[in-house]
Amino acid sequence: NAGVMQNPRHLVRRRGQEARLRCSPMKGHSHVYWYRQLPEEGLKFMVYLQKENIIDESGMPKERFSAEFPKEGPSILRIQQVVRGDSAAYFCASSPGQVAEAFFGQGTRLTVV
Amino acid sequence: AQTVTQSQPEMSVQEAETVTLSCTYDTSESDYYLFWYKQPPSRQMILVIRQEAYKQQNATENRFSVNFQKAAKSFSLKISDSQLGDAAMYFCAYRSWNRDDKIIFGKGTRLHILP
Numbered sequence: 135n136a137g138v139m140q141n142p143r144h145l146v147r148r149r150g151q152e153a154r155l156r157c158s159p160m161k162g163h164s165h166v167y168w169y170r171q172l173p174e175e176g177l178k179f180m181v182y183l184q185k186e187n188i189i190d191e192s193g194m195p196k197e198r199f200s201a202e203f204p205k206e207g208p209s210i211l212r213i214q215q216v217v218r219g220d221s222a223a224y225f226c227a228s229s230p231g232q233v234a235e236a237f238f239g240q241g242t243r244l245t246v247v
Numbered sequence: 248a249q250t251v252t253q254s255q256p257e258m259s260v261q262e263a264e265t266v267t268l269s270c271t272y273d274t275s276e277s278d279y280y281l282f283w284y285k286q287p288p289s290r291q292m293i294l295v296i297r298q299e300a301y302k303q304q305n306a307t308e309n310r311f312s313v314n315f316q317k318a319a320k321s322f323s324l325k326i327s328d329s330q331l332g333d334a335a336m337y338f339c340a341y342r343s344w345n346r347d348d349k350i351i352f353g354k355g356t357r358l359h360i361l362p
Contacts, residue, residue, distance in 0.1 A: 167349060176338055176352040177292075189347060223290065227350075234280040234299070234342055236350060238292035 140239035155211040159228030166209040171223040253353035268324045270339030278344035287335040
């Protein structure tokens with residue numbers, strides 16, 4: 135059973151471009167969480183999704199950021215018109231819903247130049 | 248809202264010695280989960296140990312154990328016989344008993360192992 139897969143591992147975007155981060159949860163997991171980690175900081179919650187539904191997006195900026203978890207395919211975190219402050223590591227976690235802990239991917243490091 | 252506080256940004260311990268990382272949290276709930284996650288330089292978040300709040304017995308996983316003080320809202324991690332591979336950032340985390348809820352993380356403690 136493969137773990138949570140995130141790609142790409144590293145992403146470089148120029149200011150104003152769009153960034154698309156992908157997350158394939160573990161097999162059988164229908165719950166996906168996105169977190170952002172700034173250097174030397176903890177993980178800040180962004181959004182929680184179940185298949186085709188956003189459950190909690192209280193941590194996600196209202197503008198430029200969106201997330202989806204379609205019926206088929208990976209979860210996508212999209213950042214439009216990126217700015218330097220978006221540079222961070224973005225982590226995805228998944229759970230099957232029946233256990234307390236979530237399992238994390240290795241993250242995508244986004245660098246905006 | 249729930250919060251998790253780790254007051255030690257960095258700690259060092261001699262190889263083979265024991266070290267304790269501190270964590271306090273704030274919640275008005277009576278049922279919840281607490282976790283310690285490890286993040287080595289590879290950036291992978293690894294679950295070290297978990298504690299259910301309703302359990303009085305402290306969780307243990309090999310060299311890792313916790314001291315869970317529910318009344319004091321304290322959840323410290325003890326690492327015995329420290330090894331070089333234990334060097335990492337350690338994050339304390341909280342999750343409501345309602346599993347449709349997010350995991351809330353502290354800011355982390357960077358642990359250095361001295362050979």
